[in-house]
Amino acid sequence: MAEFPKKITDDPYGAAILVRRLVMEQGLVYWRRYLTAFALMAVAAGASAAATYVLGQVINKAYVEKSIPGIVVLSGVTVLLLFVKGVTTYGYAVILSKISNAILANNQRQLFAKLMNESVGFFSERHSSEFLARLTAGAKSITDILNMLINAIGRDLVTLIAMIGVMVLQDPWMSLLGLLVVPPAMLVLRKLVKRIKGLAYNQFTGTADILETMQESLQGIRTVKAFTLEDTMRARIDENIAVVERNANKMARVSNRSNPLMEMLGGFAVAGCLMYAGYSVVALDATPGQFFSFMIAFLMATEPAKRLARLNIDLNSQLVGARMLLEVVDSPASEQPDDDKPALKLSQAKIELRDVSFAYRDNEPVLNRMSFTAEPGKVTALVGPSGGGKSTVLALLLRFYEATAGDILIDGQSISKVSRRSLREQAAYVGQDVYLFRDSIRANIAFGRPGATEAEIIDAAKAACAHDFIMSFPLGYDTPVGEHGTQLSGGQRQRIAVARALIRNAPIILLDEATAALDSESERQVQEAIEHLCQNRTTIVIAHRLHTIMNADAILVVEAGEIVERGRHDDLLRRGGRYASFFRLQQRDMGPVVIPLAATS
Structure with missing residues (x-):
């Protein structure tokens, strides 16, 4: 209190x-x-x-x-x-x-x-x-x-x-x-x-x-x-x-x-x-x-x-x-209504961070003059140790918080000078901790775009590889998900979240470790759904499991609020820097799990 x-x-x-x-x-x-x-x-x-x-x-x-x-x-x-x-x-x-x-x-x-x-x-x-x-x-x-x-x-x-x-x-x-x-x-x-x-x-x-x-x-x-x-x-x-x-x-x-x-x-x-x-x-x-x-x-x-x-x-x-x-x-609203500001107008959905700094508390910087560009229609991956500031980047992009210095631009428009509603309407977010409302599966998918038709809901579920498991339930799309979605498995919740993002049909996709808490089979299904989601959209993805972003168009290694490496997967491995070290460490840790499964198959 x-x-x-x-x-x-x-x-x-x-x-x-x-x-x-x-x-x-x-x-x-x-x-x-x-x-x-x-x-x-x-x-x-x-x-x-x-x-x-x-x-x-x-x-x-x-x-x-x-x-x-x-x-x-x-x-x-x-x-x-x-x-x-x-x-x-x-x-x-x-x-x-x-x-x-x-x-x-x-x-x-x-x-x-x-x-x-x-x-x-x-x-x-x-x-x-x-x-x-x-x-x-x-x-x-x-x-x-x-x-x-x-x-x-x-x-x-x-x-x-x-x-x-x-x-x-x-x-x-x-x-x-x-x-x-x-x-x-x-x-x-x-x-x-x-x-x-x-x-x-x-x-x-x-x-x-x-x-x-x-x-x-x-x-x-x-x-x-x-x-x-x-x-x-x-x-x-x-x-x-x-x-x-x-x-x-x-x-x-x-x-x-x-x-x-x-x-x-x-x-x-x-x-x-x-x-x-x-x-x-x-x-x-x-x-x-x-x-x-x-x-x-x-x-x-x-x-x-x-x-x-x-x-x-x-x-x-x-x-x-x-x-x-x-x-x-x-009390004054901490997020003052700004619908009087001009709406964000997208042509390519190109995202730029220019010397962006941010701190949740005074004298404890999280981002330190970070700059990068997420090219339109491509996948940009943020990787690195926990606490480096990766999730903060997505929070700033959605204007959950305001940058303390620098600027974030989308198609040359500063997001601080456009209305929050128009900015958020152009983005679809899927996080590691999926939040589902205590309602039916249909309603939770439709929350991505209120007023969506039944056909659009089903199409989104199919694209998210969710339709089959939904129809296996006696009530189908009318199945209640329970509080926080507890009546569904982790993989099912994630695919419902992807369907919710798909039906939004937003040009910008933000993914925050969307497969980190899943088993291998669920991860494969969710990853397939995410590939549908990201097609021809500007995507920024945060990943701890590096094998999920090996095909990303750009990989940025974030440490202590700064980008210490950038490039594609193969290039970064050849350099033998921080990314290569992370990748080898994960491969070694995964070895004991993967080899026995392969041997018994």
Whole structure:
């Protein structure tokens, strides 16, 4: 999780400013619906107050006037008023739920859209579980805050005012006695708010830690099983859960600490009112209906009064989640939209790197003034030891990162001066770690070019040597691949990725060790598919297995961010330099594997 300042109420995310922002930016969008909900709340509060008043009159009809017709009529009026309250309560509850669902959906869309405008580097510094927590808890917190405010104003405050009106109407002095408990209650609640903020922040980060451990354990279940890490991961998540549990218990103690005091103060108020009301009935000839009506109104006013008193505590606990979401939404996008830039226009797809330098971290250069040309329609191979900067070249070509110095040109156009979308639409990428979406085989191939026809999907699969194994499945192209494609073998996943690249029909092909993790048979099939893919296209391929690029038009040996050798396979072997050393080493290592297989065939 990213670190945040300890004082989480600093501007621009202070409680008052954040609440105002949520109301202005998200609440006012639905002001017509809120106005309707307010009207229904007012009717419900009025019906409750009227029913309370009428109940007092029923008591008088029964005990003072002894009027049966009066009792029947007023009882009917009470039923009608309570029915009106029920209908209007249902109405505003449904309206508020619809508003909440719309706001929740909009915030989730907004956060996801923002994340899609972030660079690869942005995600490499964070864990994906953090964004899951922000997406779920943060978006829900915003709807909860707005609901709290609306209910506090439209339901609780209006109901409280209506009940106080009934109380004052029955006995002004007794009403004043009931309100004496408010000032001390406010003083106590104010002290609890600061503690709640810190606990709410810890609760959010703790929940994100649980998601992180859960996600890593499930995604890496093969590694967990292979290395018998079940107990280790169980201990880790147990600790995460224990931290959240302890924090939740603290929050429960703090947030509910006001309840005993509120109940005690309410008890004093009720006792005082009962004594005064009883004295009024006995000694001052007040009617029992007046006493009954006042007490019902007073008791019905206590619940909205408690909710209003706790509003500051509940708001501050939810504001932390809202802040977590808005911090991401508000931050400048690390990959600013640049669709206003001219589109990349290709004629030959000639790629040139001119003195390109790059570093992921300061003072740790990865590329050092690298220059080379990938000729159009030909295969250029990058080879060399791990960590030399080969994959970084592809990342810069796709503008996952921006070069810190030098320039990259395609057909004479600097890629930094054209839109990313037009650049990426002209390239097809196949990596060593193929990512397949949890969908069907058909959908995963079609992701290469949305809107592709069934015939185009099948043609791409055939060219990628994937059609036969696809049709061997009972569901054919509708076969689900599972999460990350785990229901397919490594070779099958690679060929699906090649088919996805083929259907894109891009003039530039970027291959990052696409066969490095495959067995010999799968490698042969994928290599055949790649040959179809690279025909008449400008191709840059990264390879550790040198026998896969022996026929490349140009081979560049990359070490420490620089090109130390370049040429064709035969020329480089004759020179006896770094490439020849790598090749001989691989041939020697492969010898014990290849010879026995040949002998047994």
